[in-house]
Amino acid sequence: MGMVDLRKEWEKEALYAMEKATNVDIPKRVKFYAKEAAFFLMVSLDGFTSNEVCLHYLFGSNNSDSLVLGSAISKLDGSELTSLVKYLVKWLEKYWNFPDASRIPKLGKYTSVLHLKECSNVPSIGSILKAFGVVLDTNFSYWVLNPDIRDEIEKGEDLAHMLALESGFCAQVGEVIEQLKAKKDEEAK
Numbered sequence: 001m002g003m004v005d006l007r008k009e010w011e012k013e014a015l016y017a018m019e020k021a022t023n024v025d026i027p028k029r030v031k032f033y034a035k036e037a038a039f040f041l042m043v044s045l046d047g048f049t050s051n052e053v054c055l056h057y058l059f060g061s062n063n064s065d066s067l068v069l070g071s072a073i074s075k076l077d078g079s080e081l082t083s084l085v086k087y088l089v090k091w092l093e094k095y096w097n098f099p100d101a102s103r104i105p106k107l108g109k110y111t112s113v114l115h116l117k118e119c120s121n122v123p124s125i126g127s128i129l130k131a132f133g134v135v136l137d138t139n140f141s142y143w144v145l146n147p148d149i150r151d152e153i154e155k156g157e158d159l160a161h162m163l164a165l166e167s168g169f170c171a172q173v174g175e176v177i178e179q180l181k182a183k184k185d186e187e188a189k
Contacts, residue, residue, distance in 0.1 A: 003050040010053055013118045014041035020114060033113050043094055043101045044122045052087050059091075059123035059131055069131060070138045081139055082149050088135065089152055091128040092159035099166070101125075125163070132156055 001009075020026060020034035044056055058064060076084065094101055136143065136153070143153055 003054050007045070007050040007053045010041060010045055010056075010118050013116050014038055014045060017041060017114060017116060030113055037114055037116050037119050039098075039100065040119055040122050041116075043098055044118075047090060047094075048087075052090070055084075055087055056123055057121050059127045060121035064127060064131070066130060066134055070134050073135055073138045076139075078142065078146065081135070081142060082152070084135060085132075085149060085152050085156065088128055088132045089156040089159065091123060091125075092132070092156055092163065095125050095128070095163055096159050129160060129163075132160060 014037075017034045017038035021031055021038050023031070023034075026034075045053065048056075073081070073084070143149065
């Protein structure tokens with residue numbers, strides 16, 4: 001199967017999920033899963049080339065080890081490194097622009113309920129951040145010596161920093177909500 005065929009497979013699954021999401025004759029739970037799946041798949045396709053969609057399999061996999069990833073990345077040439085950084089920054093932009101995308105589940109509900117296998121290949125925010133860190137660590141001297149890509153790296157670092165701040169804020173709000181729920185439950189007794 002070629003790269004273009006893989007992209008078409010993702011598009012086919014996204015369209016299938018959209019059809020299910022708009023079908024009035026299916027249960028609400030299935031419709032909810034279909035809407036989420038369509039969203040995740042469309043985020044994974046929008047703005048990505050066929051080559052980049054193939055990278056989704058690597059970064060969407062639970063098998064990506066930092067050591068192995070670092071070894072593979074160290075073998076890339078300058079243009080390949082630049083393309084990889086741009087790919088990772090695209091994902092960081094997606095997570096910033098579409099906060100719901102950051103909660104991409106790795107559960108089998110989309111596969112089991114809707115029979116959508118590509119949902120499990122959508123890279124999580126954690127895998128993208130880990131890969132971005134490995135790319136920077138593995139090729140630090142390259143980034144220092146090549147200022148033409150520095151803007152893209154700074155953009156990625158800024159996005160990662162903003163996402164971390166947002167995550168911290170959300171965690172605090174989550175704690176407040178949990179405390180309010182506990183207080184409400186306590187008062188109800």
